[in-house]
Amino acid sequence: MGSIANTYLYNGLIATGTPVGNGVSGKVSLGQTESKVTLTDADVFYIFKVTSTGASDVATLNLDAGTVAQTTGTPTIVDGDGKDFEGETLGTMVSLQGLHVDVSNAASGTVQIADNTAAYFDVTASADSTVNSMSNPTGLTITGDSLVITFDTIGQVVTVIVAGKTT
Numbered sequence: 001m002g003s004i005a006n007t008y009l010y011n012g013l014i015a016t017g018t019p020v021g022n023g024v025s026g027k028v029s030l031g032q033t034e035s036k037v038t039l040t041d042a043d044v045f046y047i048f049k050v051t052s053t054g055a056s057d058v059a060t061l062n063l064d065a066g067t068v069a070q071t072t073g074t075p076t077i078v079d080g081d082g083k084d085f086e087g088e089t090l091g092t093m094v095s096l097q098g099l100h101v102d103v104s105n106a107a108s109g110t111v112q113i114a115d116n117t118a119a120y121f122d123v124t125a126s127a128d129s130t131v132n133s134m135s136n137p138t139g140l141t142i143t144g145d146s147l148v149i150t151f152d153t154i155g156q157v158v159t160v161i162v163a164g165k166t167t
Contacts, residue, residue, distance in 0.1 A: 002086040007042040007163050009098040009135040010034050037135040039097040042163040044090055048080040049159045052151035055109075061147040061160065063115075066090040075151065091166035095139030096120075098163035099147075103130040109153035116146045139165050 012034035016027050046066045050059045057073035061080070068080025082090050103111050103125035113132075114122040120140055123132045142164070149158050 002084055002088065004042060004045045007039040007045060007098070009037045009039060009100065009133055009163070011037065011133055011135070037098070037137060039135065039137055039163050041095075041137075041139060041165045042097050043166055044084075044093045044164045045162070046079070046082075046084060046090060047159065047161045049078045049157065050080070050149055051076040051078075051158075052154055052156045055151070055153055057151045059149045059158075061149070061162075063096060063142045063145045063147060063162070063164070064092050064094075066093065066162065071148070073151075075149075093142065093162075093164040093166055095136075095165045096142045096145075096162070097137060097139050097165060098133070098135045098161075100133045100161040101131070102159045104128055104157045104159075105155050106130060106153075109151075109156065111152070111156050111158060112148075112150040113158065114148055116148060121147065 012032050014031040014033055017030050018027050048068050052075050054073040057075040058071040059068055059075045060071045061068045065082045067082040068077045106125045107128045110124055110126045112124050
């Protein structure tokens with residue numbers, strides 16, 4: 001099985017404010033510029049994509065194994081087979097360090113993404129290009145946890161990137 005190194009999750013949200021008050025000029029930076037979180041212990045890394053083919057499709061990710069299953073309906077799943085980038089079976093992940101979820105084609109409805117424990121990830125996307133990320137460099141124990149992706153319209157797409165640790 002291939003190894004991974006230099007695992008990072010990038011976050012940030014910035015804007016430029018332009019004051020309109022009397023005697024005030026210039027621009028001000030707001031928010032936080034891109035920050036880099038180093039996930040030093042990550043030894044599991046996988047990516048998969050799910051596309052809804054029916055209005056009530058549901059797919060479930062088993063975080064421990066990296067496998068994605070059709071729970072309801074017939075969503076199309078790409079690379080949710082529990083294999084790494086070389087096609088080797090992933091090790092059993094015991095802690096989650098980073099999770100990145102990108103939703104597209106959601107504007108015609110909503111996509112719900114939530115972990116089965118409701119402890120660390122719960123997102124409802126109703127706009128195109130919705131992106132959510134979470135990081136926990138020290139690892140979040142995930143014994144038996146899953147991520148459930150629920151669609152309500154045909155053609156919605158969810159891409160998930162996961163980084164974690166096996167021991």
